[in-house]
Amino acid sequence: MHQTFDAALEINLLHANQAGADHNRQHFDQWGITCLNIMSSPGAGKTVLLEKTLAALSKQLKIAVIEGDMTTQLDADRLRQYGVPVIAITTGRSCHLDSQMVAGGIHQLAKDYHPEDFDLVLVENVGNLVCPAEFEVGEHGKVALLSITEGEDKPLKYPIMFQEADCVLITKMDLAPYLEINVDRIINNIRQINPYAMIIPLSGKSGTGMLTWFDWLKQQVTTPHEIPKTLGAYAIT
């Protein structure tokens, strides 16, 4: 969140965003769609995760992607190869998606497709471990990725993202042998911030943990609109 030298203004900004998010969520609920907001630092593996997820699940579930980037359609083009609707939103100078931008994506989905046919909308946010966590876009759940290369202390140093997450994916586990980083300490640090989030160490490259992620994702669709919170839930794979 940017400081604006005016606390009342910040509250108004978040309030306006929240009203838009509630409106978006009403659309999703009306159409029976589960929406998840996928967030992380740049380069933690959000797009690879979506590629693997679409390759594995797009026959079982009807999925659409809303793809946020500051500039370029590089990620949107990668994902379109999987034959699902990908709605690209370029945010320009903005460091996160807000509910107004996602509303534009939703209205486009409703114009070009039958939205009630869809099971799942995955929103890939701008790469930023800080700001996206404060701006709801109408999602039913938040997924935070943390690359193991980012270090053990990040959940403590960037707590808002990890407080808000329903599921934390520790990515690039294939690099663990080459790093002096202990995944158990990462998990303990997440637990200090959030006792409830599902935590899944995984690697898009080696495939480790991916089936657990697919199971968690399918569970959100079959029990929509309420992410079950299980104290201390995590999967070591």
Added chain:
Amino acid sequence: MHQTFDAALEINLLHANQAGADHNRQHFDQWGITCLNIMSSPGAGKTVLLEKTLAALSKQLKIAVIEGDMTTQLDADRLRQYGVPVIAITTGRSCHLDSQMVAGGIHQLAKDYHPEDFDLVLVENVGNLVCPAEFEVGEHGKVALLSITEGEDKPLKYPIMFQEADCVLITKMDLAPYLEINVDRIINNIRQINPYAMIIPLSGKSGTGMLTWFDWLKQQVTTPHEIPKTLGAYAIT
């Protein structure tokens, strides 16, 4: 940058910040200090870079650090072990340092030490590849780190940071053998955004590139207040 639904407000916000940055720079100039703003995504290696830099140069140059974090003093505590003044600024919910926060750090430096004794102030910004690039803090130059693990496309997707940088460090080069990532493509993508920045691939772990970084840094101190722009300057080490 956050969209505030009000372009005039955004301009005012950046304008107020710039006035503060100019004020801070006047202090640095008056004391003969070079100030560099060190920025990157979370976990790209800013603190390791500062540790190695302080270990190598703190006998030759009189250095102080202004250390920005949302929460915790974990990084400040790591850097204090090198016997230099480390002024910690916790930004709370704010996703970047602004000139007002750094002014507080400068005034503390002037209160506790003789500021005219110092050669170099290194500002470690909050881990965020987007927002810090838009908020000057009074620095004479900007250093952007990009971990090789973040992928080849990041300079194109997060262009503002790379446009603004005087020096780009491609970090964690020791992991290159385990990644399907080509450092030449990263360099080409930076060059598309910025023809002038010094580009140094390096690794704090293996030491590769560190001497080139130290040389560049010392050059900024001996020719202060003007970062020389050399078309296409980069070092492959």
